[in-house]
Amino acid sequence: MIEYRAYHKTRPGKRARSGRAVRKKEKARTGERRPLQTRLRLIGWIAAALLSVAFTGVAFASAYSWLTRSPLFTVRTVDMNRCANVSLEEVWAVVRGGGPGTLWSVPAKEVAGRLSRHPWVRSVSVRKSFPDRLVVRVEERKPVAMVNLDALHYLDEEGRPFRRLTAYDPKNLAIVTGFSRQELLRKDPVTVGDLRKTLELLRGVEAGALRQNVSEIHFDAQEGYTVVTRDAGLQLKVGTMDVKEAIRRIEAAMPRISGMARSSGIVDLKTEGRIFVRSGE
Known part of the structure; x- marks a missing residue:
């Protein structure tokens, strides 16, 4: 009877140790697979982000090309205040100096700079009014x-x-x-x-x-x-x-x-x- 009990006391311990060893092996295999899955997932995210940036860039480039070439934004009107010595024709000549273009491509600061070199111009401001109008305000010099x-x-x-x-x-x-x-x-x-x-x-x-x-x-x-x-x-x-x-x-x-x-x-x-x-x- 004593031998039987001793025998049965030792058997569960061995079984527990063997069970823990099996779980450790399975955990080691799972641990090896998880870094690989994480890397693959990260690579997928990066690739998706790059594709998104590429598509966005292409979309913006296409939109910019359309805006700068669309006849909808061609400068058709120059809204200018009445001046005694600066004519609307002179302002148009400056605006068209850079060649034909849309309102997007007209450099307002450069146009104002060129107009300020006119001898009668004391100060000038140029701003864009979409879709097709340029607003020019000129203050003339007053000879005293x-x-x-x-x-x-x-x-x-x-x-x-x-x-x-x-x-x-x-x-x-x-x-x-x-x-x-x-x-x-x-x-x-x-x-x-x-x-x-x-x-x-x-x-x-x-x-x-x-x-x-x-x-x-x-x-x-x-x-x-x-x-x-x-x-x-x-x-x-x-x-x-x-x-x-x-x-x-x-x-x-x-x-x-x-x-x-x-x-x-x-x-x-x-x-x-x-x-x-x-x-x-």
Whole structure:
């Protein structure tokens, strides 16, 4: 009886050990198969992603090709504000400078850059309005005077010479003298400042007693400003005083000298409260 029990006690232990060994072998085989399946699954995902990217790229390329060639987006209209010296034909010539194309292919910044080189253009903006319209807004320069730089040029509000006058251009503006072409081309700060003060004086006197009656305004670094009237050719000398004070003295003097000054006479206003008049030189 003892031997039988001993025999039966030892048999289950052996069976358990053999069962664990079998499970370990099966687990080892399964473990070998799982990395292979994971790699194959990963390769499949990568291939699917690459195919998706490729198809998307082809789709975008086809769409871009259609957009840039479709007659639906051909530029048919240029919406431009009314300008006195910049024509719609000139704008069309710039737009078509890059050859025929659709609104997608028109470089708005380049068109604006080329238009800004027009002498009358102070600022310009260009934007696209789909499907077939280009919107152009131009701010023109306003000539306020003429300057003699070997030839007459228009001056804008900021004192920039921007266009040489032709025989057909109106010449009814005052002439600014005393500045050389070389000085203005160098854009020396002192010269630019003197020119702007000269234009400030011109605007001031034309807004008051000498409205549309200024023929010339001359600047000299030593002698200062001289304003020449259009009707009688009077030379109003105000020296190098402040521009506002010069305007005030001219405003105060004009009613007093209008009846007594000779044609082409010289009126010295450099001394406060006194007016000296002498015949022209």
